Amino acid sequence: MPAPTERIACIDVGTNTALLLVADLEPATGRIVTVDHRQTIVRLGQKVDEHRMIHPEALERLKACMTEYRKLCSELEVRRIIAAGTSALRDAANRDEIIGAVKGATGIEIRCISGDEEAVLTFFGAVAGLPEVPEPFTVIDIGGGSTEIIMGTVEQVASAVSMNIGSVRMTERFCTSIPPSAEEFEAAKKEIDRNLARSLPPFFAGRQQVFGVAGTLTTIAQVCMGDRHFDVAKVQGYQLEYSAVHQLLERLRAMTLDEIAALGIPEGRADVFTMGTLILRQFMRMLGVGTVTVSIQGLRYGMAQQELQRLRNRS
Template identity: 30%
Template sequence: MRQHPRIAAIDLGSNSFHMLIAKATTRGYRIITRHRQKVRLADGLTPELTLNDAAIERGVACLKDFAQLLKNYEPLQVRCVATASLRKASNRKQILKHFERALGATIDIISGTTEAGLIYQGATLDLARPDSAMLVLDIGGASTEVIAGIGTEPHVLKSLDMGCVVWQNRYFADGLITAARFAEAIDSAKKLIQPLAKTYQAHGWQTVCGASGTFRAVQDCLRQHGSDTMSAEFINYCMQETIKLGHVEQLEQLGIRDDRMAVFCGGLAILVALTESLDIRTIDLAQGALREGLVHTMLTERKRSLA
């Protein structure tokens, strides 16, 4: 057995599939390589919650690529988890057979609470002080996780039934962007957040960090604008500028990357709803998310087994 083995953490999200391969070190781990593919599983969920063949084929193609990378890097341990889209899919057993055959590894469909806990671990490893109250937000493709904790320990964990892909398809499907559509999308998101607002505000936080692609996209807007603080005011400004552009194909003018344009409005509407419902003033960009949390958990379990 290698003294410092390689491990692989794979996250089958509703928008993107991620793989992180890391090497264990005496102080934790060192990332060897990261890979991400836009699979957009949530795009393939029908109203009956069946995942369609096109989405399954995109997932299989990605996992075959991941399988080749696993063969190249030969990690000692592989852990793969799937999130909201597969939690919802009525044909998930059939999908898992295809996905596990393509990857060559077992895939666990994790609960929303487990997902939230892993996200919090990954997001706070480098940011949190032991006594710091934290709020972590992750806007995924089909779910949004809101987690409050102290240091690296999560205390309040919720997974909400909304995400950037689902909201984009529901409110901006044809690519047109209007103030009325944003208002409707924000109002729908608030209805899911507001029943929980008092619980989170009672817990409190000193720092808020965002751990998903929506936050990185807003950060890109910040850079283009010459600003460095992701404030509630800037997020609202970003929405107003988005509305002025009128169509998703114009979002590159705000600095939005091509691979993010198709789901940006859905994620931004949820973000606005979060900042307004929870009275969030500023947000930091987290350096980690679910896969980093998964690596941390794998290493912790390994240390316990060797003790």
């Protein structure tokens, strides 16, 4: 007898944002049905690159966010909450204290996952439920603290790398002002290029079909479409061309924080948006990628896919 539908919540606790997916898992059909999804900018990685510690203010923002997510999960009758922490928690010497504080305040236990596990879950999550995905394909996830690049098929990962270049990390490390000086911009570009040059060779085989996930990619798509407000239906599957990314970056590198925010970039993302766009531009340039297909999915959907498989195996 097939297992019944189960409603779960998957939370991705990143360096800049905490993302919630509430979904119904259907083991009989293998479907993940989205019920709700939320995004909250908590900037958990505030100064983590410099101090290797989660700041007390960042912890309070995270607890407030998790409290809100817990309340929503109760309202939606979620049976199980799964939470994963990524780059900021990996880097923080006080991560066990943070995890304990969040569990004590909300009952939600965050599991700190490795960069390799994050990459694999993101890879399968990016294309979960999509029909006829060309193979091999590559997924890029530009986060606040790290960037993951993964290549393979819907059955298995062939190559994966997690690099310590992210929008928050690069901004905190190189930018003393917005816009950054020409020297700061070039220093950040050099560091990004150094990481990419070392990591990209295995991925040339999968550059014909590239998917981009996470907030940097979806926000770039929104801006390139000329929209001031995020529209999931328009962003999902959007074809982001290299020329559009390049033109956007050339504008951003001369814009003030207020000018960037006026594009429709939310508070908490506007100050790191230029560096996130720089990472994407350099990735596309160095790998020779003409177009990236934007996916609103990613780590959360990979977590849901993993849980769905567990339920199917149990039945």
